[in-house]
Structures are given as C-alpha cells and as structure tokens.
Amino acid sequence: xxxxAWEPAKQASNDQSREKIDPTLLTQILExxxxxxxxxxxxxxxxxxxxxxxxxxxxxxxLAGLPAAQWLEEAANWSPEQLWDLIRFFxxxxxxxxxxxxxxxxxxxxxxxxxxxxxxxSREQLLWIRGNSDNRYLPYGPL
Numbered sequence: 001x002x003x004x005a006w007e008p009a010k011q012a013s014n015d016q017s018r019e020k021i022d023p024t025l026l027t028q029i030l031e032x033x034x035x036x037x038x039x040x041x042x043x044x045x046x047x048x049x050x051x052x053x054x055x056x057x058x059x060x061x062x063l064a065g066l067p068a069a070q071w072l073e074e075a076a077n078w079s080p081e082q083l084w085d086l087i088r089f090f091x092x093x094x095x096x097x098x099x100x101x102x103x104x105x106x107x108x109x110x111x112x113x114x115x116x117x118x119x120x121x122s123r124e125q126l127l128w129i130r131g132n133s134d135n136r137y138l139p140y141g142p143l
Contacts, residue, residue, distance in 0.1 A: 075113035
C-alpha cells in the first residue's frame with residue numbers, strides 16, 4: 001500500500017489566470033463598446049445589449065476571473081476612456097452574460113487604475129454602474 005498526496009483537479013479558470021490578458025480580446029471589447037457609445041452618450045446610456053456578442057468574446061468569460069494585479073498591470077496600456085468602456089462591458093457582462101465577478105470583478109481594479117491616475121469616475125458614471133449592476137462591490141470593491 002502506498003500513500004500519495006491528493007491534489008485537486010485544477011479548473012480552467014485557474015489555468016487561464018496564469019496567462020497574459022490578450023490585447024486583441026480587449027480591443028474587440030472596446031470596439032463593441034465604442035459602437036454602442038456612438039448610439040447614445042456613454043455616461044447616460046441605460047444599457048447596451050451584449051446578446052449579439054461574437055463567439056470569441058462570448059467564450060472569454062475567464063477574463064472575469066483574472067486576479068486584480070493582472071488587471072492593474074493591463075490597465076496601464078489603455079486610456080481613461082478605454083478603461084471606462086471596459087468597466088461598462090464587464091458591468092454589463094455580469095448581468096447579461098452571467099460572468100459573475102463579485103468582489104473579484106475586473107471593474108474594481110479598472111476603477112482603481114483610474115483613481116491612481118487621478119481620473120475619478122463621475123457621478124453619472126457611478127449611477128450608470130449602479131443602474132446596470134446587482135453587484136454590491138462595484139466599482140470600488142469590498143470595504
């Protein structure tokens with residue numbers, strides 16, 4: 001009889017968290033959100049439908065589970081306007097695509113990145129997030 005160490009099976013999301021965020025996926029998200037911004041003001045827009053999301057984005061739900069440190073590092077590559085579009089996307093993805101982030105939502109480190117740049121979310125943006133999310137942790141995380 002031998003005694004071995006049991007190791008639990010690793011989930012795909014854990015494997016994905018070790019990968020670098022693919023900028024082409026984020027570019028696709030930004031293009032989608034920019035298209036929706038053309039239809040209405042991004043600060044007052046009630047909602048954007050993500051129903052007709054390309055399969056490459058629909059299958060990228062693992063993005064919602066990446067560690068905050070990765071998102072903070074990635075956020076340095078994007079402008080404040082682009083970060084707002086990413087915040088909008090991940091806020092909507094939680095409700096419309098069931099990409100549950102909870103206290104680990106990408107919205108939190110993206111908003112933190114804006115704060116570090118001294119670019120605070122406006123009152124309208126905060127109201128938009130609240131109006132389009134049931135996640136009590138958005139946009140600043142647990143207290």
